[in-house]
Amino acid sequence: MEEDEYAGGVIKKFLYVNRRQPHGTVYALESLETVLIGAAFDQDVSMLFIDDGVYQLKKEQSPDGIDMKNFSKTYRALEMYDVEKLFVERESLEERGLSAEDLLVDVEVIATADVKALVDEQDVVLSF
């Protein structure tokens, strides 16, 4: 995709809040697209996965049978774009019978009580 280099010099803290499953709606894919495009702007990016958003990071997704792209591998590539702050809420995992071992990428697991502190650090919150 063509993108204009941003030369403004401002660095803001962007938080992408992911609360929905992949595949059922387009939002998980679009969140990832935005993060990747945003990487060119050298901003301070964090991603937070809460509620059904934790399913975005589930290992072994095979969407061939529903004729959709397997974009889950892209989460592993985020590091190359300097997107290294991935937070997953423990309670959201537990409610769904999941643990960090079920996820395809290394994340920092935080508690529900820590979410507010993370949000409080941000300049921009984008919710998908």
Add this chain to the structure above:
Amino acid sequence: MSTLNIVNKSPFEKRTLEQCLKRVGDGDSVLLIEDASICAVAGTAYQDQLNATAELTKLYVLQPDLDARGFTDAKLLEPVQCVDYTGFVELVAQHDRVHSWL
């Protein structure tokens, strides 16, 4: 540092309201708009939860959304303040950031 949290889903249909409320705290505000506006009305199953939230968090409702749904003269929860679109704009300006719980 304060966040304006916006909820637009009915808690009778989706769990967005409770998902928002358990992650907000001191100094934050919650604005109920669109289909979430109806839970500002007194007497719903969510009134205790909202009243408890209001001990730390300010609660607002978008009046035109209440009006549209037939609750212009309804008794609202005591801690809820009504805003119009101009008040909505002021709330956004007064907080450090906006978090729309979609």
Add this chain to the structure above:
Amino acid sequence: MKFAVLVNEGPYQHQASDTAYQFVHAALQAGHDVMRVFFYHDGVNNGTRLTSPPQDDRHIQKRWSDLAAEHKLDLVLCVAACQRRGIVDEDEMKRNGKDADNIAEGFRISGLGQLIEAGIEADRLITFGD
């Protein structure tokens, strides 16, 4: 204060585009600057000029176009979302070999970078969606 607005839903199906419009209108009335409205996902459907809503209903696209003309608003449709949904300007028509364009007055098509830039440059970014 400088605002930027993100609209994620199309017209008529969901109230999001209406609320976004009322918000932008009120912000402008109050003397604030709205530096960009970015339309993403189904939100790009707000930008086709081919809609004909009944006369007793609001004309959502026209309302945006009129507001843009009056206040020099920057209404940006996400290019990738447009390509998937058939929202086309002259450039896109030529590039993708289509036989028509349908973009409405006051809108332009551009990349997602415009959303990030809005997040950086505006004092507040506010999202309307489902």
